[in-house]
Amino acid sequence: MTPTRRALATTLALTAALATAPATSQAADTPQHPWYFDTLRAEEMWEHTTGEGITVAVLDTGVDPTLPELQGQVLEGADFTAGAEGAHVDTDGHGTHMASLIAGTGEGNGIQGLAPDAKILPVRINPGGDFSLISVDRWVEGIQYAIEAGADIISLSGIRKDVIGASGPLAAAAEEATRGGVLFIAGVGNSGEDENTAAPPASLDGVVGIGAVVKGGERALYSTYGPQVALAGPGVDVPSRCGFPDGPLCLMEGGGTSAATALVSASAALIWSQHPDWTKNQVLRVMLNTAERPDDERRDDFTGYGIVRPDRVIVDGEGDPGDPDSPPIFRDWEAGLVPPATPEPTPEATPDDSAEPALGPEAEAAATSDDGSPLPWVLGGTAAVVLVAVTGWLLLRRRAA
Template sequence: MDTWRIEEVWEHARGEGITVAVIDGGVDSSRPELAGQVLDGEDFNWGPDGAHFDKTGHGTLMSALIAGTGAGGGIQGLAPEAKILPLRVTDELTFDFGSEARIATAIEYAVEEGAQVISISLAGDELGADREIVDAAIAEAARQDVLIFAGVGNEGDTENRSLFPAAREGIVGVAAVDRNGDHARYSNHGVQVALAAPGDDVPTYCPLLDGDPCLVSEGGTSAATALAAGAAALVRSAHPDWTKNQVLRAMMETADAPEGGRDDYVGHGMIRPDRILLDGTVDPGDPGTNPLFAEYEATLDPPVSPEPQPEPEPSEAEAQEEQPAPSENQAAATGGGDDGIGPWALAGGAGVLLVAGILTAVILNRRRDTTSV
């Protein structure tokens, strides 16, 4: 928080007007720091318990890191005026043969509900059974100007692998750095890494969901992903006229880059949202060109439009032509004229915690020792 000059940043933006979809294991909206922050959401599991049910606390922690208000001694997130859209796709934070389809459906739902940022702190081996629906969901998010962040995984010190969904084209892969800003040893590495954020010494709750705040020594790329999403919410809040491409480019160009430029461990470096909001020297560049996925987006059909264009208002003549012929009763009521204006239908889109249990290796927020605050 000191490095990011967050108190000064909040004088410019606090995430207001931004919705961040959290695709995870649910969000416990009863936490005091999340009161009023969590939208209804949806549960895509078999036998759903509801989007506000969180068996492990993982999704709640991620949401608090993004938008927690700090109320009641709870977690203070990066964008405390952003809203969380909870999308529950798992129960035990493990991947199964339906995981990819559920994540894809959750991405589609987030886009339909107007989320500007999507955070996915989950990772697993891609099974490929639902590739088409995944491709379609990511492509539609790109067309609708939605940024998707996903953690790259916590197996970097053992069997480093490229994991789903962070490795997919169109999704910004996030690695973890330690308290010194260096690559965290457990954080996966490879070409899928685009940016990095802190994964160590991040807040959680110990020992249970109603416990006191503490720090987790290795929060993993789960926490890093949530912080990257929170930073994007701040930038989008401060610059509502920027496209996702401009937000991402600004985050990449202001990151603490490794020597020699991008590498496979921290990507373009640790994010520095404060430099975007406070220093005023960032050129967001071309709104229509994605700094990471230009070639990918160029292949999409229909293509990606940087700024959705409003439908033109019909001329008076066109409006009259579009009206159905009046019935005898309508003609009688209007005097039988042809210049009456029919009704128009207007439609609009709707607008922490302990990571409980021993989680499997595919879980990003792999807990180690904790230190009380």
């Protein structure tokens, strides 16, 4: 099936599925009650969890905590921009908007977030404008700070068009987040209608790339596509303040993959709050396995595994979290991560002490979707391990003979 036909099939299937989603008592789309509240059964989810106990680091333009819906929701944070005016300064409004979509309380007729009891850790890496104009060092410092400050989730809506490849400081920061058990979520960008450029951090191993969909489930045409897309979230007709910071609430016609990233991050916060003993691997696994997607498609390059559906986990109890130590994607990459340089190995260390453990049947099963189909980016290394093991066994038998 060609990419165009597959995209059409995906669109039709997702539209049909989402059209039958249960509706709550409010049907009209308003800034206080956007369309995805009905699709995701937000009010039913809030009967079980509201994101309490989870910290989401928003790496962006800062977060203004004085807005009614964000009062009491925003931690101190840190500012890594050249001016260092403080993490609570946001003259652009982008970071505040993302924080409101995640954890806004709706107070004072403000934006109602999807995880209203999650806490926002503001990490200011950009005073405003093109994220690619900001030094990569600022990004890296911000990511490292979020990890050290104890964030459970990193939500980063910007991309670096100027950084090519999967190596360098940003890749090292993504590795650090992975080792720290942090779920790193990033938008894939809005270049789907022109150059469609894959860019970090969403294109990096260990980072969950997020695309955007419109009401009904179709991919937003602007949403960048490719193998870096793992999940999709609502990116059109999302609540905002038209005229930041004091303007009235409105529904943005194009919220972009930025908004989708914030809402997927909020979804992860809700799931993790309900299951605080889960690891980031388990949270991500159930998000992938319960996403809205056609039955005959494992994933595609447009919405990844599909549209995030936290309600299926929280309300319906769906999704098998699996092995807490086995990532559902990037497994071979994680298995190959070089341990930190310090502390140095002791002289007594042996090759067996430092070797990576072989992946057993349980880990293999944990890296499959709920319909038994394998998730991407995990097969190559496993096949190599099996091949090496079988080859070694045959050689031993031949020598014994």
